[in-house]
Amino acid sequence: MSEGQLYRLRAPSTGRELLLPAVPGKVYRDQDTGEELEVVGKVLPLPPSKSSLPWAVETLRFCNWCDQPAQKDLNDCPTCGRRMAALPR
Numbered sequence: 718m719s720e721g722q723l724y725r726l727r728a729p730s731t732g733r734e735l736l737l738p739a740v741p742g743k744v745y746r747d748q749d750t751g752e753e754l755e756v757v758g759k760v761l762p763l764p765p766s767k768s769s770l771p772w773a774v775e776t777l778r779f780c781n782w783c784d785q786p787a788q789k790d791l792n793d794c795p796t797c798g799r800r801m802a803a804l805p806r
Contacts, residue, residue, distance in 0.1 A: 723760035723771065728752055736760055736771070767791055778804065 724739040728747040735754065739745065745754040761772035768788035770776040777786045780794040781802045787794050794801050 722763065724756050725758045725760055726754035727757045728754055762788070762795075767793075767795070 721738040723736050726735045726737065726739065726745055727733070728750060730750060730752060731747070733747065734757070735745075737745075739756060746752065747754055762768055768791050770788040770790050772786075772788070776789055778789050778801070779785065780787055780797060780799070782799045783794060783797040785794065785796040787796070787801065789804065792800060
């Protein structure tokens with residue numbers, strides 16, 4: 718990720734969540750309620766990673782060599798380093 722680590726922030730009263738590259742020490746506020754957003758976690762993959770996709774069921778596939786999960790936008794498996802088979806169209 719070139720823009721930095723993504724964080725998941727949540728508005729406590731509404732439960733609405735937002736993903737953004739947060740800066741430590743900066744206060745982020747919900748646009749509708751104006752309340753301070755809480756940081757609830759880091760989004761995988763952690764930098765440095767060649768993928769810009771978060772780890773989610775919709776964005777993962779399995780390496781045909783080692784059967785480990787990898788993001789769909791990668792050509793080489795981050796676990797075994799081998800070239801993965803092409804995605805079906």
